[in-house]
Amino acid sequence: MSVYKPSVRQETGTSRRRAALLAGCAATVLLTVTACGGGGGTSGTTKDGFAQAAQNDGALTVWVDATRMDAAKQYQASHPDVKMNIVSYDGDANGSNYLQTKVQLFNRTGKGWPDVVFSSQNNEASWAVDAGFAAPLNKGLIPAATLSGFAKGSNDVCTVDGTLYCLRNDLSQAVLWYNAPLLKKFGYTVPTTWEEYQALGEKVAKEHPGYLVGDAGDTFTPEIYLWASKCGANHITGPKAVSVNTTSEACTKMATLLDVLIKNRSMSISGVFSTDFAKNEADKVLLMPGPAWYGGAVFKDGLKTPAKQIAVAPIPQWQGDTSPSTGNVGGGTWLLSKHSSHLKAATDFLKWVTTDNAYQGEKAPGFPAYAPAAENWLKAQAASGYYASDLTALKDASSQVWSDWGSGQFSQEAIWAATVKPGITQGKTIESLLPAWQDSIVKYAQADGYKVSK
Amino acid sequence: MTVTHSSAGSVRGRPRGTSRQSRAGVAFVAGYVLLLIAFGVLPTCYAIYFAFTNAGGAFTGISNFVTTAQDFRFVDSLGHVALYLVFWLLSLVVFVVVLALLLHRLSSGPVSQALRFLYYIPGALAGAASVLVWLFMLDPTVSPVSSLLETLGFHTFGEVIAPGNLALLFTIIAFWTGAGGWIVVMYGALNNIPRDVMEAARIDGANGWQTAWRVQIPMLRKWIVYMVILAFAGGAQLFVEPQLLSLASTGVAGRDYSLNQLTYDFAFQMNNINGAAAVSVELLVVSVSVAGVFVARSGFFDAD
Numbered sequence: 233m234s235v236y237k238p239s240v241r242q243e244t245g246t247s248r249r250r251a252a253l254l255a256g257c258a259a260t261v262l263l264t265v266t267a268c269g270g271g272g273g274t275s276g277t278t279k280d281g282f283a284q285a286a287q288n289d290g291a292l293t294v295w296v297d298a299t300r301m302d303a304a305k306q307y308q309a310s311h312p313d314v315k316m317n318i319v320s321y322d323g324d325a326n327g328s329n330y331l332q333t334k335v336q337l338f339n340r341t342g343k344g345w346p347d348v349v350f351s352s353q354n355n356e357a358s359w360a361v362d363a364g365f366a367a368p369l370n371k372g373l374i375p376a377a378t379l380s381g382f383a384k385g386s387n388d389v390c391t392v393d394g395t396l397y398c399l400r401n402d403l404s405q406a407v408l409w410y411n412a413p414l415l416k417k418f419g420y421t422v423p424t425t426w427e428e429y430q431a432l433g434e435k436v437a438k439e440h441p442g443y444l445v446g447d448a449g450d451t452f453t454p455e456i457y458l459w460a461s462k463c464g465a466n467h468i469t470g471p472k473a474v475s476v477n478t479t480s481e482a483c484t485k486m487a488t489l490l491d492v493l494i495k496n497r498s499m500s501i502s503g504v505f506s507t508d509f510a511k512n513e514a515d516k517v518l519l520m521p522g523p524a525w526y527g528g529a530v531f532k533d534g535l536k537t538p539a540k541q542i543a544v545a546p547i548p549q550w551q552g553d554t555s556p557s558t559g560n561v562g563g564g565t566w567l568l569s570k571h572s573s574h575l576k577a578a579t580d581f582l583k584w585v586t587t588d589n590a591y592q593g594e595k596a597p598g599f600p601a602y603a604p605a606a607e608n609w610l611k612a613q614a615a616s617g618y619y620a621s622d623l624t625a626l627k628d629a630s631s632q633v634w635s636d637w638g639s640g641q642f643s644q645e646a647i648w649a650a651t652v653k654p655g656i657t658q659g660k661t662i663e664s665l666l667p668a669w670q671d672s673i674v675k676y677a678q679a680d681g682y683k684v685s686k
Numbered sequence: 687m688t689v690t691h692s693s694a695g696s697v698r699g700r701p702r703g704t705s706r707q708s709r710a711g712v713a714f715v716a717g718y719v720l721l722l723i724a725f726g727v728l729p730t731c732y733a734i735y736f737a738f739t740n741a742g743g744a745f746t747g748i749s750n751f752v753t754t755a756q757d758f759r760f761v762d763s764l765g766h767v768a769l770y771l772v773f774w775l776l777s778l779v780v781f782v783v784v785l786a787l788l789l790h791r792l793s794s795g796p797v798s799q800a801l802r803f804l805y806y807i808p809g810a811l812a813g814a815a816s817v818l819v820w821l822f823m824l825d826p827t828v829s830p831v832s833s834l835l836e837t838l839g840f841h842t843f844g845e846v847i848a849p850g851n852l853a854l855l856f857t858i859i860a861f862w863t864g865a866g867g868w869i870v871v872m873y874g875a876l877n878n879i880p881r882d883v884m885e886a887a888r889i890d891g892a893n894g895w896q897t898a899w900r901v902q903i904p905m906l907r908k909w910i911v912y913m914v915i916l917a918f919a920g921g922a923q924l925f926v927e928p929q930l931l932s933l934a935s936t937g938v939a940g941r942d943y944s945l946n947q948l949t950y951d952f953a954f955q956m957n958n959i960n961g962a963a964a965v966s967v968e969l970l971v972v973s974v975s976v977a978g979v980f981v982a983r984s985g986f987f988d989a990d
Contacts, residue, residue, distance in 0.1 A: 333954040336957060501844075502842060506842075511827050512827075648937075649935070654938055679956065680956060681956075
């Protein structure tokens, strides 16, 4: 008896455990089914080139980075009747993938997508289309007349298979920034070719050691220098195809130039946003190739360079070239969600924020991609009295961006940062690191499903 | 008969008390068990389900494991984590035990109390916050110990976080954050060693070193095993330190340094949740196996 009873208890225990196991498995299956079923939640009419969600008059959710917060607030102030939910998030570049992460999660839960979102990365469309997040904009949402006002080629990064999936906020064409009074004091002239630029760097190293003709320490260094040299490291040839060749002469001659100037210390390897650059080199900048936004973000706000010192010249060109070709460092994009249930309000906000003079023409910190606003922006910058020259070079450069460098799904900044930058810090030459850079780009591109050619 | 009767009586008497006690026990652990099922067991089952299926939910066998293992970053990340684990576990076992023994020798004076408090403080900082503290410590431009860094030949943040230094840096950060708590635990365990045993050792003429090596450390064995098991599982999941350092160095430290970072990249950069689940399941299997080996070889669950 006493032996039998426990066995009953044991059996009960076993059956309880079985029941618990079954319940656990059932809950797992239920969770799985719920999660899997949550993804494709949109239903409604097909219009403007995509299946639209049922519309309602709830609050318009806009995600912006800290810099674009002013734009959203300004829209809210001038449109008090629009219910808005403005969310500040890390829209930062340098390979941050916060938006992508969140969209993947929202796709699983079937809700939560922002209606309109700003990103400072140019390659958002490359994944946002695959993820079913970005709405097509040139199929009825944004009028063709508005789209034709954007600078030529500015929305290329937003175009996938001929369809436009985002609008460019600003252009980031690179130019040659320089300190006009300092250059005059030293008796130098602004170089117009890369050969002159290198010669000036060698002269500065000898005559004024400590002063700088540029910086090669940032993750976007290849986009400033190697893109301008027409180095074919990142030629996106199709939606999932890329051609990578980092060892052509176009690449090696710029790498050699950088190596010479890094070695003689007329070029910094700190990075313009690093603490040591701000502390030790802020007042040593004689020349600095860099994008349009360097004027405000680096010189005025970051390095606190006083007014009437910083001037702009065209980026140098190689001897024998007919005109400069330049790179492009970022420039934000605005995306509109396919899942939005406030499409009218979202579209209106998107149009306003990218084209309206009230923001783009007067307040925007970067060179607007929308050409009419860019005209006003240049006038406003000139009137601000900060710059020591006119800003024509910026306008000219906007159409000189070399078009054979694309915005793929893999982050060129992250690859350069992990592959080349540690080598430069250790004293290796950029030229010697070009094959490793190529190898890394190829591997990352292939991991993201790109067909790679050389 | 009498014996049988009394034993039967005691059997009859015991269930009442036991069931009351067990009801109370069940009530106490029920909340924990529910949370464990909801946030531990079910997600694990879910991850295992993902690891063996594709995005459409079809069974794919081990193809997710093969695909992720063939990724060009997998072997590197595995090597990084392995190197980090060697540094981290060695430093933990050696320094925690030595510091706890030293602390114990100081007896229970105010110095000992102050030291215990000091050791414990870093553990009070949440993981991410303590890494942020280290981001300042490691930047020679702003570090309070910049002169030390300069002496060691580091002039810029970039030089400090060179790829070759990372395993050591993460070990230092993890040790600073987590070791204090373990020192306090070991100190408690040392206090539990019966006074008679220590006295016997002293009477037998054992000096401090002999007492530590032949009496205290063997009696700490189970605690050390417990620490190694938890530190291995935690260390294998290295994520916060490299991720924050990667952000702070704008990518120089690499976004795929550890296996867990690679998992994150699979899930959110490459939209391959199933591959991410496969790597997570591998980490789980390795951690559980290592724990099993340690438990079995150390007699962790043997009654004294």
